[in-house]
Amino acid sequence: xxxLVLKGKAIKLGDNISTDDIIPGRFxxxxxxxxxxxxxxxxxxxxxxxxxxxxxxFLVAGKNFGLGSSREHAPVVIKMSGVGxxxxxxxxxxxxxNAINQGLPVLLCDTDKIGDGDELEINLTGGMIAxxxxxxxxxxxxxxxxxxxxxxxxxxxxxxxxxxxxxx
Amino acid sequence: xxxxLAEKILSxxxxxxxxxxxxxxxxxxxxxxxDTTGPLTIRQFKESGFEALAKPQQAIIFLDHAAPxxxxxxxxxxxxxxxxxxxxxxxxxxxxxxxxxxxxxxEFANPGDIIVGADSHTVTAGALGAFxxxxxxxxxxxxxxxxxxxxxxxxxxxxxxxxxFPRGVYAKDLIxxxxxxxxxxxxxxKALEFGGEALARMTMSQRLTIxxxxxxxxxxxxxxxxxxxxxxxxxxxxxxxxxxxxxPDAEANYEQVIPVNLxxxxxxxxxxxxxxxxxxxxxxxxxxxxxxxxxxxxxxxxEDLAVAAEILKGxxxxxxxxxxxxxxxxxVLIRAxxxxxxxxxIEAGATILPPGCAACLGLHQGVLGDDEVCLSTANxxxxxxxxxxxxxxxxxxxxxxxxxxxxxxxxxxxxxx
Numbered sequence: 001x002x003x004l005v006l007k008g009k010a011i012k013l014g015d016n017i018s019t020d021d022i023i024p025g026r027f028x029x030x031x032x033x034x035x036x037x038x039x040x041x042x043x044x045x046x047x048x049x050x051x052x053x054x055x056x057x058f059l060v061a062g063k064n065f066g067l068g069s070s071r072e073h074a075p076v077v078i079k080m081s082g083v084g085x086x087x088x089x090x091x092x093x094x095x096x097x098n099a100i101n102q103g104l105p106v107l108l109c110d111t112d113k114i115g116d117g118d119e120l121e122i123n124l125t126g127g128m129i130a131x132x133x134x135x136x137x138x139x140x141x142x143x144x145x146x147x148x149x150x151x152x153x154x155x156x157x158x159x160x161x162x163x164x165x166x167x168x
Numbered sequence: 169x170x171x172x173l174a175e176k177i178l179s180x181x182x183x184x185x186x187x188x189x190x191x192x193x194x195x196x197x198x199x200x201x202x203d204t205t206g207p208l209t210i211r212q213f214k215e216s217g218f219e220a221l222a223k224p225q226q227a228i229i230f231l232d233h234a235a236p237x238x239x240x241x242x243x244x245x246x247x248x249x250x251x252x253x254x255x256x257x258x259x260x261x262x263x264x265x266x267x268x269x270x271x272x273x274x275e276f277a278n279p280g281d282i283i284v285g286a287d288s289h290t291v292t293a294g295a296l297g298a299f300x301x302x303x304x305x306x307x308x309x310x311x312x313x314x315x316x317x318x319x320x321x322x323x324x325x326x327x328x329x330x331x332x333f334p335r336g337v338y339a340k341d342l343i344x345x346x347x348x349x350x351x352x353x354x355x356x357x358k359a360l361e362f363g364g365e366a367l368a369r370m371t372m373s374q375r376l377t378i379x380x381x382x383x384x385x386x387x388x389x390x391x392x393x394x395x396x397x398x399x400x401x402x403x404x405x406x407x408x409x410x411x412x413x414x415x416p417d418a419e420a421n422y423e424q425v426i427p428v429n430l431x432x433x434x435x436x437x438x439x440x441x442x443x444x445x446x447x448x449x450x451x452x453x454x455x456x457x458x459x460x461x462x463x464x465x466x467x468x469x470x471e472d473l474a475v476a477a478e479i480l481k482g483x484x485x486x487x488x489x490x491x492x493x494x495x496x497x498x499x500v501l502i503r504a505x506x507x508x509x510x511x512x513x514i515e516a517g518a519t520i521l522p523p524g525c526a527a528c529l530g531l532h533q534g535v536l537g538d539d540e541v542c543l544s545t546a547n548x549x550x551x552x553x554x555x556x557x558x559x560x561x562x563x564x565x566x567x568x569x570x571x572x573x574x575x576x577x578x579x580x581x582x583x584x585x
Contacts, residue, residue: 016352016353016442018550018551020548020550020552020553021550021551021552024530024552024553024555024557025204025529025530025531025552025553026530026531026535026555026556028204028233028234028242028462028529028531029206029234029239029240029241029242029531030241031204031208031245032207032208032241032244032245032248043202044551044552044557045551063353064352064353064356064547067352067525068288068301068548068550069287069288070205070285070286070287070288070290070303070304070306071204071205072205072208072286072304072305072306072318073208076208079195090353090356092353092356092386093304093356093357093386093388094288094303094304094383097303097304097333097565098306098307100304100305101304101306101307102306111341122238144191144320145191146191146318148257155306156306156307156310157212157215157216157306158213160216160310161217165314165315165316166193166314166317166318168191168192168193168318
């Protein structure tokens with residue numbers, strides 16, 4: 001289960017970060033070698049991201065984060081980079097579900113209220129984000145209970161190992 | 169209260185009264201993966217402790233994205249996928265058979281089915297009235313094992329199509345126009361449902377092009393009713409018995425109704441690097457291109473090749489460009505040979521690629537160089553999409569691509585035909 005309270009620094013990104021930005025198709029030959037694949041996370045959009053990201057950092061994006069492909073490798077490599085959660089104004093449907101299935105929290109909120117490098121404290125249970133740098137508190141939109149349950153177990157595979165099916 | 173197409177299908181398959189906003193567990197009629205998402209699906213399947221598929225005959229592996237494989241790692245992924253098919257008894261479509269979405273349309277999808285695929289363009293089968301949607305590897309792994317998955321029942325937008333396409337304007341122009349109107353995230357989590365009197369004249373090939381790109385507006389599905397044209401397509405493909413009429417209820421509740429008059433449309437393209445960044449071709453013409461690519465799950469069907477062949481017949485590609493053609497399936501290729509389209513295309517200077525995804529996703533068969541421009545009939549033009557973040561990809565119809573291939577620059581197809 002992921003920690004219920006996460007603390008870290010914001011890395012700001014823009015709108016419409018696609019799955020081709022996160023992990024381009026040209027690296028498809030590395031998809032069965034995740035440590036190698038993860039070296040290329042966001043490399044076209046944020047050069048040097050893989051070496052810059054610190055464990056516990058948050059990706060803070062604009063609208064429609066993760067649009068495009070169904071490749072679950074996108075949240076996988078973001079998680080492998082140490083990112084603790086993704087905050088965005090909105091997230092593309094398949095990416096959103098994939099991230100939760102990987103146990104990577106995606107929180108939808110007004111990310112204009114967060115600046116690059118801001119210190120954030122996220123309460124996953126309450127869906128609240130405290131911006132420790134600015135003193136502003138943000139609330140996040142709620143996800144369906146089944147997604148919260150999957151996230152609570154640390155992802156879809158641990159959820160299925162425990163329940164052997166979906167429980168509504 | 170009446171039901172939308174999405175509510176109807178999800179009600180039937182979840183044995184409940186599904187309304188928009190509900191979360192349901194529904195039976196899955198077909199689950200599939202392709203070669204770039206399949207290996208992770210297998211890993212997740214095994215890690216979950218599953219050994220057997222719920223419905224092996226309704227589970228498919230398609231080797232289409234790296235087909236044939238350009239790298240040893242991808243060849244090894246293919247070995248893994250073939251082995252899984254042997255172990256579990258699922259179906260497998262080998263290199264050269266075609267693109268997953270085209271084969272699902274030709275051989276499997278039926279009105280009212282639920283189809284999940286580990287590929288975002290799984291929405292293509294919505295053209296046949298199937299609730300078909302893309303998911304990640306973990307979700308498809310679980311759907312393969314359980315024969316079920318969960319869905320949030322989407323709210324629907326009704327796209328009401330009226331009128332007749334003018335000369336030089338095609339289904340691709342319509343869907344690009346719509347995505348421009350709705351925006352790349354305007355239909356996030358929603359169903360696009362197509363209706364209106366124009367459907368009576370809309371071929372299955374056109375419907376597949378339109379449904380294919382529903383995801384580019386963020387939609388979960390792009391649904392057409394099951395009507396006479398669906399029935400004719402199913403009969404033609406040897407499964408007429410699977411036809412059942414499928415229409416939304418007259419009193420169905422739509423979040424938005426978007427009317428489109430086809431008479432008013434003109435050739436349109438998407439500019440780099442966003443699908444919703446659309447402009448009329450007349451405002452972009454003259455941009456030099458180095459590659460034209462006609463194919464993909466969006467526009468690699470027989471009708472598309474017919475349009476391209478008609479424009480290119482007796483003409484030559486501009487000497488400064490590569491013209492790449494990838495038929496969407498083996499069946500499309502055979503029919504295109506029989507009809508003489510392939511000869512016309514080759515004589516015009518085209519390179520014919522094997523049925524599959526080809527150059528679409530930047531893996532092989534047409535990777536772009538720095539600062540090169542490609543006019544593609546595919547569905548995505550994100551930065552880096554065709555293998556190089558320094559390249560530019562424009563999206564348009566096969567007619568616009570063919571006309572532009574002759575001139576070596578973006579060209580209005582109405583000037584050529």
